[in-house]
Amino acid sequence: MTDTPYAVEMKDIVIRFPGVLANDHVNLTLKKGEIHALLGENGAGKSTLMNVLAGLYKQTSGTIKVHGELASFGSPKDAIKMGIGMVHQHFMLVPTQTVTENILLGLNEPRFFMNMKKYDQKVLDLQDQFGLRVDPTMKIWQLSVGEQQRVEILKTLYRGADILIMDEPTAVLAPQEIDELMETMRSMTKKGKSIIFISHKLQEVTAVADRLTVLRKGVVTAEGMSIEGLTREKLAQLMVGRDVVFSVQKELQEPGDVVLSVNNVHALNNKGVPALRGLSLEVRSGEVLGISAIAGNGQSELAEAITGLRECSEGSITVNGTELINQPPSVAINSGVAHVPEDRTKVGSAPSLSITDNSIMKNYKHDPIGSGWSINYPKAKEYARGLKEEYKILAPNVQTMARKLSGGNLQKVILAREISSEPTLMIAVQPTRGLDVGAIESIQRLILEQRKEGTAVLLISEELEELFALSDRIAVIHDGEVMGTMPVAEASVEKIGLMMTGERMEN
Amino acid sequence: MAYKLLVEKRSADIPKWLPAATSIGSVVAAFIISGILLSVIGGDPIRVGKFFFEATFGSWAAISDTLVKATPLILVGLACAVAFKMELWNIGAEGQYYIGAFAASLVILVPLVTPTTPKWIVLGAMMVMGMIGGAVWGFFPGFLKARYHVNEIITTLMLNYVAILWNNFWIFNKWSDAGFQMTPTFEKAAWLPRLTDYARDYSGFSGMTLHFGFIIALVAVVVVWWILERSRWGYEIKLIGDNPHAAEYAGLNIKRNIILVMMFSGALAGLAGMVEVTGVVHRLQERISPGYGFTGIIIAWLAKLNPFAIVIVSILFGALIVAGREIQPSGLSQLLQGIILFMVISSDVLLRYSIRVVKKIEETAV
Numbered sequence: 001m002t003d004t005p006y007a008v009e010m011k012d013i014v015i016r017f018p019g020v021l022a023n024d025h026v027n028l029t030l031k032k033g034e035i036h037a038l039l040g041e042n043g044a045g046k047s048t049l050m051n052v053l054a055g056l057y058k059q060t061s062g063t064i065k066v067h068g069e070l071a072s073f074g075s076p077k078d079a080i081k082m083g084i085g086m087v088h089q090h091f092m093l094v095p096t097q098t099v100t101e102n103i104l105l106g107l108n109e110p111r112f113f114m115n116m117k118k119y120d121q122k123v124l125d126l127q128d129q130f131g132l133r134v135d136p137t138m139k140i141w142q143l144s145v146g147e148q149q150r151v152e153i154l155k156t157l158y159r160g161a162d163i164l165i166m167d168e169p170t171a172v173l174a175p176q177e178i179d180e181l182m183e184t185m186r187s188m189t190k191k192g193k194s195i196i197f198i199s200h201k202l203q204e205v206t207a208v209a210d211r212l213t214v215l216r217k218g219v220v221t222a223e224g225m226s227i228e229g230l231t232r233e234k235l236a237q238l239m240v241g242r243d244v245v246f247s248v249q250k251e252l253q254e255p256g257d258v259v260l261s262v263n264n265v266h267a268l269n270n271k272g273v274p275a276l277r278g279l280s281l282e283v284r285s286g287e288v289l290g291i292s293a294i295a296g297n298g299q300s301e302l303a304e305a306i307t308g309l310r311e312c313s314e315g316s317i318t319v320n321g322t323e324l325i326n327q328p329p330s331v332a333i334n335s336g337v338a339h340v341p342e343d344r345t346k347v348g349s350a351p352s353l354s355i356t357d358n359s360i361m362k363n364y365k366h367d368p369i370g371s372g373w374s375i376n377y378p379k380a381k382e383y384a385r386g387l388k389e390e391y392k393i394l395a396p397n398v399q400t401m402a403r404k405l406s407g408g409n410l411q412k413v414i415l416a417r418e419i420s421s422e423p424t425l426m427i428a429v430q431p432t433r434g435l436d437v438g439a440i441e442s443i444q445r446l447i448l449e450q451r452k453e454g455t456a457v458l459l460i461s462e463e464l465e466e467l468f469a470l471s472d473r474i475a476v477i478h479d480g481e482v483m484g485t486m487p488v489a490e491a492s493v494e495k496i497g498l499m500m501t502g503e504r505m506e507n
Numbered sequence: 508m509a510y511k512l513l514v515e516k517r518s519a520d521i522p523k524w525l526p527a528a529t530s531i532g533s534v535v536a537a538f539i540i541s542g543i544l545l546s547v548i549g550g551d552p553i554r555v556g557k558f559f560f561e562a563t564f565g566s567w568a569a570i571s572d573t574l575v576k577a578t579p580l581i582l583v584g585l586a587c588a589v590a591f592k593m594e595l596w597n598i599g600a601e602g603q604y605y606i607g608a609f610a611a612s613l614v615i616l617v618p619l620v621t622p623t624t625p626k627w628i629v630l631g632a633m634m635v636m637g638m639i640g641g642a643v644w645g646f647f648p649g650f651l652k653a654r655y656h657v658n659e660i661i662t663t664l665m666l667n668y669v670a671i672l673w674n675n676f677w678i679f680n681k682w683s684d685a686g687f688q689m690t691p692t693f694e695k696a697a698w699l700p701r702l703t704d705y706a707r708d709y710s711g712f713s714g715m716t717l718h719f720g721f722i723i724a725l726v727a728v729v730v731v732w733w734i735l736e737r738s739r740w741g742y743e744i745k746l747i748g749d750n751p752h753a754a755e756y757a758g759l760n761i762k763r764n765i766i767l768v769m770m771f772s773g774a775l776a777g778l779a780g781m782v783e784v785t786g787v788v789h790r791l792q793e794r795i796s797p798g799y800g801f802t803g804i805i806i807a808w809l810a811k812l813n814p815f816a817i818v819i820v821s822i823l824f825g826a827l828i829v830a831g832r833e834i835q836p837s838g839l840s841q842l843l844q845g846i847i848l849f850m851v852i853s854s855d856v857l858l859r860y861s862i863r864v865v866k867k868i869e870e871t872a873v
Contacts, residue, residue, distance in 0.1 A: 309756065330758035339756065347756050350749040357745070361757040364742055374738050 004068035007032045007163050007194040008053065008084075013062035015048055015218075022048040024218045025062070030163065035185055035195045037209035037227070041239055041294065041462065045218040046198050050165050053196075054086040055079030066163070085156025086165040089172070091148050095141040099123065099134055099151050103158050126157055131187050145271060146177035153184070164188070165196045170204055171296055172271050182208045200294050202235050202501045214238040236497025250448050255287035255472065259456035260306070260425050265315030265325070267305050275301040276312070277480035283425065288447070288457040290471030290488070292464065294500050298480035299460045300342055303429045306458070307339045308332045319425050333362055338423035340414055340431050342460075344407070348414045351403035355395060356384040358402050359417045387416040392442070408439030415446050426450055429460045444470060464493060478502045514860050521858055526811050529857050533850035534823070540850075541843050555834065562833040563826035571702065571715040575787060577818075577825030579604070579796070581724040582779035583803030584810065584817040585731045586641075590772040592735060592812055593748040597769060599648060599663025600776040601800025602670030603641040607777025608784045609674050610640025612791040615693045616682050622694070629696045633781055634723075641777015642770040644670060649769025653762035659769070667800065678791055689792030699786040720782035725818070727775060732814040744768060776800060797828065805848050 008030040015023040022045045030036045040046045051057045053064065055073035064071050066082045073079045076086075093102050100119050104110070110119065123136040132150045140148060149169060156164055166185075170178045185195055185208055199205055205212060206227055214222040214235075221238045260283040269275035275298040283289045293299045304310035306317055308329035317324045322335045332339075341347040349358050360380050364370050368379045384398040391412045395405055402410060411431065418426065428447060432440040447470055451457055461467050467474055468488060475485040476499035484505025486495070499505055542552035563573045583600045590597035611633040614620055619636075620629050644666060651657035675688070682690040702715035735741040747754040747761055755761055779799065788795055802824055810816035824844070831840035 307756070308758075328758065328760070329756060330760075333758045341756060346750070347752045350746055350753045352749045353745065357742070360742075361746065361753070364739060370739055373740070374733075375742050377737070 004065075005031050006065070007067060008196075009063075009065040009068075010049070010053065011063050011065075013049065013052065013064070014060045015045070015052060015057065016060045022218050023052075023059075023215075026215065026218070026220050027223055028213050028220075029224055030194050030196055031211070032194050033189050033192055034210040035189055035197055035208050036224075037205040037212040038196055038198045038215070039200055039205065039212055039235070039239060040215035041200065044215040044239075046215055047167060049215070050086065050167060050196065050198065053079065054084060054165055080159050080161065083160060083162045084165065085159060085161030085163070087149070087152045087156060087167065087169060089167045089169075091152055093140045093148060093151060096139060098137055098139055099143075099154075100136040102140060102151055103136075103155050107159070123154065123158070126154060129191065130157065130184060132157075132184055144177075145172050145273075146180065149173070149181070150184075162192065163194050163196075165198075167198045168200075169197070170199060170201065172273065178204065200239070200501075202232055206230065232498050232501055232503055233494060236494060236501055239497065239501075250288075250451070250470065253286055253452070255284035256454060257285055258282050259285050259320055260458065261316075261318050262302070262306070263316045263318075265302075265305055265312050265317060267301055267310055267312040269298075269301055275480050276305065276315075278315070279477070279481055281475055281482055281485065283456040283458050285424070285456045286451055286454045287472045288451050288459055288470050289485075290467035290474040291458065291460040291477055292462075292467055292474055292496050292500060293460075293477040295462060297477050297500075299477050300429065301480075302477070303339070303342065303427050303458070303460055306332065306427055307337060333421075336421070336424035338418035338421055338426045338455075340411075340418055340426070340428040342429040342433075344410050344414055345403075349402045349410060352401055354384075355388065355393070355398045355400055355402065355405075355413055356381050358413055359384045359387050359398075361417060362421055387413070387420060391416040391446075408435045408443075411435060411439065411443060415443060419446060419450060423450075423455055425456045425458070427458045427460075430462065431459070432461070432463065432466060440466075464496065476500055476505075510864050512862055512864060514862050526858060527816075529854040530809060530811065530816075530851060533854040534847055537843060537847040537850045540846055541839075544842070545839075555839075559826075559830045559834065563829050567711070568715060569829070571717040572829050573822060573825045574717050574721055575825070576828045577821040578718070578720045578724050578786065579779040579783045579799045580802060580806055580821035580824050581818055582727060582782065583776050583799050584806035584821055585727055585814060586772045586775035586779070587803045587807035588810065588812040588814065588817060589731060589735070589744075589775065590768055591807055593744045593764065593768050595649075595652075595765065595768055595772070596660045597645065597648070597663050597772050598660060598804055599644065599666050599800070600772070600779075600803045601796060601798065602663070602667035603644040603773040603776035604780040604783075604796055604800050605667075605670040605674050606644040607637040607641035607774075607780030608791060608795055609670075609677065609780070610643075610777065611637035611781035611784055612690065612693075615697050616690060616791065622696075624696065626696045630699065630785060633697060633785055634778065637777045637781025637784075638774040639777070641773040641775065641780065643773070644777070645769040645771070645773020646766060649766040652769075653765040674791070675793060678793060682791065684790070690790045692790045693785075697785055698789055699782070701786070716787070718782075718786035720786040723778070723782055727778065728814045728818055731775070735814065740767075776803070802844075805844070809847070809851050 006029050010026065010028040013023050013026045026049055038046050048057065052059050055076040055078050066084065071082055094105065100116060100123050103123055104119060120136040127133060132154055134143065134147045134150045140151065169181060173181060189195060197209060209227050211224050211226055212222065213220060213224055216239060262279060262281050264278045264280055265276050266274065266278060267276040279298065279302060281289065291299050301310055305312050306324060308324060308327050308331060312325050315325060319335045319337055324332050324335065345351060360369050360383065364375055369376055369383060381398055387393065388395065388398055393409050393412045393416065395409060402413065405413065431447065432443050435443065444466065447457060447459065459467065459470055471488050473485055473487050474491050474496065476483045476496055478500060479502065483499035483503065486505065542556065545552040545555055562569060564570055583604060586600045586603065587597060614629065614633045614636055620632060648659045648662035648666065651662055652659045678688055678690055684691040699719040701718045702712040706713040735744065743759050743764055746757065747759060747764055751761055783795055784791060806817055806820045806824060810820045827840040827844055834840065
């Protein structure tokens with residue numbers, strides 16, 4: 001082992017997937033005994049970079065040195081041998097087995113006799129060293145999320161990791177658990193461990209990290225910058241950037257009456273952690289309200305709450321006076337709410353059914369497609385053919401299965417279905433994500449046409465360019481609350497970036 | 508020059524004839540494999556095959572026997588297909604069949620009708636009771652799944668045993684015919700008409716036991732086809748089966764549909780029980796099913812959940828049951844059933860992958 005202050009040095013790392021440049025000559029250095037924060041928006045390439053370090057992917061070019069020695073990982077096993085352990089965002093634990101059993105899983109010990117007492121003690125000893133408390137004999141399903149995370153950390157420590165990669169460890173935790181985790185991280189670095197901490201929450205980063213590296217669209221915008229003197233403004237700029245290009249033009253128009261009114265809504269996310277904490281907003285007819293937020297701040301849950309797919313604990317959501325909160329999705333649909341969901345394959349469509357079946361999903365009960373107890377399939381096909389023509393959906397015919405369509409064409413099927421219901425309110429979540437330029441433009445045009453028709457549009461997007469191009473007003477959500485709303489003319493990337501990281505707009 | 512097999516994932520749509528072709532192909536392959544097995548153990552596959560054919564399709568009487576066995580199979584096959592279409596794994600058709608038979612028999616055993624009630628009212632009442640019985644037996648697992656996410660595979664399976672034992676309790680204790688594990692024979696009003704009943708007018712029908720239940724089963728086939736392929740409810744079942752998240756998003760009530768589909772599936776299996784009791788056994792007794800409910804799972808699968816294909820597959824399996832009675836050792840036809848299922852399941856690979864023979868170019872050759 002050579003004498004170097006660095007535990008990890010990643011140099012000129014290029015990671016190329018078919019058609020995507022995920023990391024473009026990225027440098028990252030991790031000093032021994034430091035906590036190094038890795039920041040960036042979703043899709044900036046953080047996880048990809050870390051997966052290379054953990055041996056899950058292989059870089060296209062570039063070198064990795066661990067403790068000064070050149071390292072090449074063929075598999076996660078090689079990385080573990082070099083003392084690198086990753087704590088994934090999604091836990092990889094067996095719920096019906098005990099803590100100790102999970103920690104031993106995949107190891108060559110115990111060889112034959114299951115002397116669990118001995119191993120329970122070993123796990124306890126490890127816990128004493130780092131102050132990670134969790135009963136080794138408990139089954140995983142009995143543990144809280146925070147405790148499960150401790151098991152994941154213990155797993156990597158047991159395998160002798162001295163370099164830990166923690167992928168958004170705080171995303172699943174409650175506030176007091178976050179404090180405990182930070183305490184643990186500090187005690188680990190005191191014992192000589194080095195930590196890479198992925199996050200996009202500034203207050204956490206400033207609380208524990210020593211230095212930070214920022215990625216934007218696969219490129220490093222700040223390399224090993226000291227945490228001292230770092231301002232929110234600076235950070236927002238590094239993360240979000242400032243290049244905004246307008247592709248579609250919208251005409252000026254006066255918005256009409258309030259259509260959607262969301263008042264003080266509270267709801268939990270799928271992990272049982274509060275996702276919406278007293279969120280309120282309004283959308284008027286003929287107006288696009290853009291929602292900007294870093295992934296996981298409650299914007300998806302907001303769309304689900306309005307469309308009846310998520311239960312709320314408190315608050316009110318009305319569309320033209322009809323209360324929608326905690327009503328089944330059919331109530332929202334009947335009140336004229338159209339929904340372009342975030343996940344087009346898992347939620348927005350039925351993959352093995354035809355374009356026809358997919359386009360009648362919301363009107364199969366109504367004339368002329370539904371007549372009495374039966375469905376008039378010739379009429380349904382005619383209807384689907386009409387949509388295919390009007391929205392220029394590229395497919396051999398309307399009997400084509402949805403799974404055979406490209407992302408853009410599937411999104412057109414969904415939009416065609418939702419728009420043709422002549423909605424009073426349209427909720428569009430990430431409508432252009434993953435699409436090519438041509439498809440993006442036609443989808444954006446369709447949304448603006450809706451605005452012209454007088455539909456109220458709630459547009460949730462991670463693409464700032466898109467928000468600036470389509471919205472009349474932009475609201476920024478952070479941690480389940482609206483940080484501020486402003487007309488798009490008064491908005492700037494800096495202002496929005498600040499609010500995205502948790503700063504309230506002062507009035 | 509060597510050849511090798513190239514296995515590729517299918518990317519294009521599969522041709523319409525292919526699923527049917529692989530099903531037929533796997534049945535043929537199963538017969539061939541069974542023939543090889545037979546000759547290995549010293550049998551004469553050709554003679555057995557000939558005998559098999561004669562015993563099942565060789566004469567009108569044989570065909571009648573085969574169709575009698577196919578009748579309950581069609582109904583339980585439909586029952587399974589309806590549930591499977593929504594990805595509800597109802598493996599409780601056997602229990603629903605028993606409860607259907609039991610509930611239908613109540614009409615006679617309680618009795619719920621007077622001795623002078625006309626035949627068509629008696630049979631109509633038994634049909635309704637049989638379907639209600641099966642539906643109730645399907646309701647419990649459906650409700651538990653919809654309300655508490657209880658795995659329907661476990662509940663439907665366990666309820667099979669409950670149903671069989673429930674049936675036994677009544678025929679041993681309450682309605683035993685002179686201590687035998689069966690009830691007394693029902694009066695003729697509760698018998699479905701058979702071909703042999705018309706032997707006086709058409710002498711050719713003499714001895715033929717094919718009963719009106721076969722017509723009931725064929726009607727059920729058309730009804731189920733219409734529901735699955737043409738009705739609004741069928742569209743909902745299809746949508747929930749393919750993607751429950753999309754169905755919820757589209758405003759469908761999934762919980763209600765789980766319960767309704769389980770009840771519908773149970774009602775069809777219950778109808779099979781009623782048909783067997785009134786068409787064949789004419790009494791309630793132990794072992795009114797040689798595992799029809801389980802065979803129904805295989806049938807639904809083999810027929811790729813297509814109601815019309817279920818008729819054809821059921822006739823094949825009916826023939827296997829009849830042949831099993833005629834051929835010694837009787838395990839032979841069960842062996843054949845097993846091989847058929849095995850072949851069908853493996854033939855699914857052909858639907859997902861295309862296999863081509865390509866010439867292997869030897870690397871040393873330039």
